Amino acid sequence: MQQTSQPLTTNAAGHLTIGGVDSLDLASQYQTPLVAYDVAKIRDQVRRFKAVFERAGVDYAVSFASKALSIKAIYQVMAAEGAHVDVVSGGELYTAQQAGFPMSQVSFHGNNKSQAELEQALQAGVGMIVVDNFHELTLLSQVARAAGKHQPILLRLTPGITAHTNEYIQTGQVDSKFGFDLASGQAATALKQALADPFLQVEGLHAHIGSQIFDVAGFAGVAKKLVEVAVTFRDQFDYLPKIINVGGGFGIRYVSADQPKAPEDFVATIVDEIKREAAAANLPLPAIWIEPGRSLVGPAGYNLYTVGSRKEIPGYLPYVAVDGGMGDNIRPALYQAEYETVLAKAPLAEAVETVRIAGKYCESGDLLSAHQNLPATAPGDVLAMLDTGAYGFAMASNYNRNPRPAVVFVEKGKSQLVVKREQYADLVRNDRDYQG
Numbered sequence: 001m002q003q004t005s006q007p008l009t010t011n012a013a014g015h016l017t018i019g020g021v022d023s024l025d026l027a028s029q030y031q032t033p034l035v036a037y038d039v040a041k042i043r044d045q046v047r048r049f050k051a052v053f054e055r056a057g058v059d060y061a062v063s064f065a066s067k068a069l070s071i072k073a074i075y076q077v078m079a080a081e082g083a084h085v086d087v088v089s090g091g092e093l094y095t096a097q098q099a100g101f102p103m104s105q106v107s108f109h110g111n112n113k114s115q116a117e118l119e120q121a122l123q124a125g126v127g128m129i130v131v132d133n134f135h136e137l138t139l140l141s142q143v144a145r146a147a148g149k150h151q152p153i154l155l156r157l158t159p160g161i162t163a164h165t166n167e168y169i170q171t172g173q174v175d176s177k178f179g180f181d182l183a184s185g186q187a188a189t190a191l192k193q194a195l196a197d198p199f200l201q202v203e204g205l206h207a208h209i210g211s212q213i214f215d216v217a218g219f220a221g222v223a224k225k226l227v228e229v230a231v232t233f234r235d236q237f238d239y240l241p242k243i244i245n246v247g248g249g250f251g252i253r254y255v256s257a258d259q260p261k262a263p264e265d266f267v268a269t270i271v272d273e274i275k276r277e278a279a280a281a282n283l284p285l286p287a288i289w290i291e292p293g294r295s296l297v298g299p300a301g302y303n304l305y306t307v308g309s310r311k312e313i314p315g316y317l318p319y320v321a322v323d324g325g326m327g328d329n330i331r332p333a334l335y336q337a338e339y340e341t342v343l344a345k346a347p348l349a350e351a352v353e354t355v356r357i358a359g360k361y362c363e364s365g366d367l368l369s370a371h372q373n374l375p376a377t378a379p380g381d382v383l384a385m386l387d388t389g390a391y392g393f394a395m396a397s398n399y400n401r402n403p404r405p406a407v408v409f410v411e412k413g414k415s416q417l418v419v420k421r422e423q424y425a426d427l428v429r430n431d432r433d434y435q436g
Contacts, residue, residue: 008347016347016384018302019410023344026415027304027382030406033324034304035393035419039077039411041300046081048264049292056271058288063107065248065293066092068390073409073418074297075099086130086291090117097124107154107291111178112136118143122151130154130206130245132179134186137193137200144199151199154206154245155180157187159225161209161218179207182229191233202239204286205229208247212294214260216269222246223270227277234283245289246270252298254387255338263295294390301389303329303405304344305368307381308360317370318355320377325359326366327402329385329392333365341372344382349375357383361400393419401427 009017016023019038026036046062053060063084066074070092078085079101086107087093096106107128108121118140121129131137131153144151158179180187194202207222226244233239250267251260271288278285305322312318331337341357343349351373359366368385377383396404403422408415 008342010347014346014348016342016344018384019415020413021410021415023302023304023384024382026408026410027306027344029415030408030417031421032304032306032382033322033328033405035328035388035405035407036302036304036415037297037389037407037409038300038302039409042074042077042296043081045263045292045296045299046078046083048262049267049290050082052264052267052271053288056268056275058271058275058285060287061105061289063105063245063289063291064296065291066096067394068293069297069301069394070095071393071407071419072099073407073416075101077409079105084127084289090114090120093117093120093124093126103127109156113139115139115143119147122147122149128152128154128203130156131190131194132156134180134190134193137190141197141199149199150201152201152203153194154204154243155187155190155194155202156206156208157182157226157229159207159209159222159229161207161221161225182225187229188233188236191237191239195237195239202241204241204243204245204289205233206245206247206289208291209249211249212251213249214251214258216261216266219246219250219266219270220273223273224277227274227281227283230278230283230286231281240284241286243289244274244286245291246274248291248293248295250292250295252295252387252390254298255340263292298390299387301387301392303385303388303392305383305385307377307379307383309379310377311358318353319358320355320374321358321360322368322383323360324405325361325368326363327359327361327399328396328405329368329388330395330397331391332368332370333363334395339369339385339387341369341374341383341385343375343377344384346375347384352376361402398422398427403427 011017018036049062061084063086064078066085067088075096076099084105088109103125104127106126108126109130111132156179158181180190194200209222230241250263305324309321326333357369406421407419409418
């Protein structure tokens with residue numbers, strides 16, 4: 001039997017099922033490439049995170065990092081589960097608005113928010129703005145003053161902690177484009193400036209050390225560091241944070257070799273560390289916020305592809321080409337991310353060969369997998385790539401003028417189209433004829 005990163009469910013025919021629906025039926029009804037989500041998995045993980053805080057008896061927020069998947073339907077699921085969300089652009093904020101998500105439960109991130117985005121956020125009534133730098137601190141003050149509003153903020157700090165993950169997704173080290181640096185004194189200066197501003201309410205401190213992290217030590221370290229900073233700020237400025245936000249980045253299992261802790265175990269470590277350090281420093285226990293993205297939607301996602309051509313080269317692994325690729329999942333080409341793939345009609349079948357799964361895009365680097373064990377495949381077969389729910393569709397593009405795929409949510413044996421497949425007409429909708 002082919003080993004996979006997660007247990008697979010099948011029906012009486014032996015086909016892979018997603019949310020109780022045959023994956024081949026999904027491919028037939030909605031066509032491929034297709035992104036399908038098992039919604040129950042998303043709900044379950046939100047509830048697991050919340051249960052950690054409830055057991056610990058602490059005030060908290062589970063805030064979905066929606067850059068992992070920003071579509072109306074996911075904001076509606078998060079609202080139903082009582083989660084917060086965070087956004088990083090005016091477009092994500094607009095999507096959440098259109099979904100009817102409560103704006104008081106939104107945090108707005110980003111290292112270069114524009115004046116227009118800040119005005120949009122204040123007009124919408126966004127509950128929290130995470131301030132990233134001095135330019136934004138001044139700009140937000142001006143916007144808030146002009147609007148006559150008192151805006152709650154968190155200060156994003158760069159804690160000087162390097163997470164053990166891909167260098168492209170590390171964010172907590174000193175040399176980062178994000179946040180106020182602690183070591184140089186930037187953070188203290190920013191706090192002093194913000195506390196003196198009558199239109200800003202400094203609710204607490206924020207840090208984020210990276211993404212797809214397996215080592216719990218990094219999260220324990222950032223939790224301890226933020227409490228230490230809170231004690232320093234109490235002594236220097238008589239300031240007590242109401243919120244400590246440790247960000248997200250909890251790693252998930254993409255391939256069977258990955259051995260992360262359960263995401264909720266990371267959170268338990270964070271809560272224990274903050275409670276212990278705050279008690280030792282005689283610091284009132286703040287609310288503890290987290291920002292999971294990948295760990296909420298990643299394992300719930302499947303990309304379905306149809307097999308097309310095959311190329312054999314003596315002495316090399318065969319190429320098995322599919323009807324998608326880097327346009328709907330750029331992560332393998334961008335930073336060599338790995339996934340596991342199964343044959344949808346027989347996901348538990350023994351693998352008989354190792355192949356390279358090639359995308360249809362005109363780039364040699366468009367390989368969805370450079371080394372995938374599979375049963376025998378033929379043109380027309382459907383492949384299911386596992387754990388694709390985070391940063392796949394969110395990063396999708398129209399490269400080579402290919403339409404982006406449809407997205408379906410599947411739950412309790414029923415599927416629902418939540419993003420229509422783009423058509424060729426959509427590709428030229430904003431084009432204009434040259435009048436030269």
